Amino acid sequence: MTATAERAPEAEVGAVPSFQVTMRIERYNPDVENPQPYWEDFTLTVHGTDRVLDALHAIKWDHDGSLTFRRSCAHGICGSDAMRINGRNRLACKTLLKDLDTSKPITVEPIKGLPVRKDLIVDMEPFFASYREVMPFLITTGNQPSSERLQSAEQRARFDDTTKCILCAACTSSCPVFWSDGQYFGPAAIVNAHRFIFDSRDEGGTQRLEVLNDKEGVWRCRTTFNCTEACPRGIEITKAIAEVKKALITRSF
Numbered sequence: 001m002t003a004t005a006e007r008a009p010e011a012e013v014g015a016v017p018s019f020q021v022t023m024r025i026e027r028y029n030p031d032v033e034n035p036q037p038y039w040e041d042f043t044l045t046v047h048g049t050d051r052v053l054d055a056l057h058a059i060k061w062d063h064d065g066s067l068t069f070r071r072s073c074a075h076g077i078c079g080s081d082a083m084r085i086n087g088r089n090r091l092a093c094k095t096l097l098k099d100l101d102t103s104k105p106i107t108v109e110p111i112k113g114l115p116v117r118k119d120l121i122v123d124m125e126p127f128f129a130s131y132r133e134v135m136p137f138l139i140t141t142g143n144q145p146s147s148e149r150l151q152s153a154e155q156r157a158r159f160d161d162t163t164k165c166i167l168c169a170a171c172t173s174s175c176p177v178f179w180s181d182g183q184y185f186g187p188a189a190i191v192n193a194h195r196f197i198f199d200s201r202d203e204g205g206t207q208r209l210e211v212l213n214d215k216e217g218v219w220r221c222r223t224t225f226n227c228t229e230a231c232p233r234g235i236e237i238t239k240a241i242a243e244v245k246k247a248l249i250t251r252s253f
């Protein structure tokens with residue numbers, strides 16, 4: 001027998017076998033009388049490399065077209081599909097089914113702390129309202145420079161981590177302080193304030209720090225680390241929040 005004959009067919013190399021999975025999804029239909037959330041199970045055969053998002057697509061396309069969820073890029077970039085999967089905030093498009101315990105139903109719920117509109121879709125407006133309040137854009141004064149606003153590699157590195165945010169809300173909606181009353185600005189707003197406060201080209205740092213000095217601002221953080229654990233971009237959120245707190249005390253940034 002030749003070496004070529006012994007080799008497995010191309011398609012089978014490294015293949016993960018298909019398997020069966022039960023998706024237990026929290027449903028909510030606002031269009032019925034006295035709407036209440038309820039669980040619904042769907043049992044599917046999935047490909048070995050499928051993600052939670054693929055299972056949701058299979059349900060929507062082949063079982064129940066009314067299942068409602070957000071997604072856009074399907075590749076961890078747009079931040080649309082944060083949801084609670086087996087009790088933990090994750091992006092459905094970055095969660096492989098084979099990495100979950102498939103011996104029992106996989107639970108999928110909307111993220112917490114924001115009003116549910118339908119099934120897995122929440123109203124993101126309170127989240128974006130806090131984001132807007134921290135002025136997430138470059139603030140400069142004086143005349144436009146005639147060339148680029150230069151920055152050293154060290155200055156750029158100061159806020160590199162917080163540039164990675166995709167505004168998925170996984171952090172804010174995993175924060176118990178945010179759950180308690182929804183008034184707290186939340187980690188995502190602080191991350192995005194950090195991104196500009198520590199940018200050497202920006203001149204709005206003091207203004208932003210004043211916004212976060214509010215009673216619903218940065219001091220409400222209780223350092224539970226839920227946000228850091230939830231972030232699909234691996235941003236060191238608790239560290240960024242601590243840096244903003246320190247900047248407020250020392251007034252240097």
Ligand code: SF4
Pocket residue numbers: 079164165166167168169170171172187188191230231232233234235237
């Ligand atoms: S900091 Fe991370 S978890 Fe929070 S919104 Fe940005 S990407 Fe999502």
Ligand code: FES
Pocket residue numbers: 070071072073074075076077078079080081091092093094
């Ligand atoms: S669909 Fe864009 S991040 Fe998941």
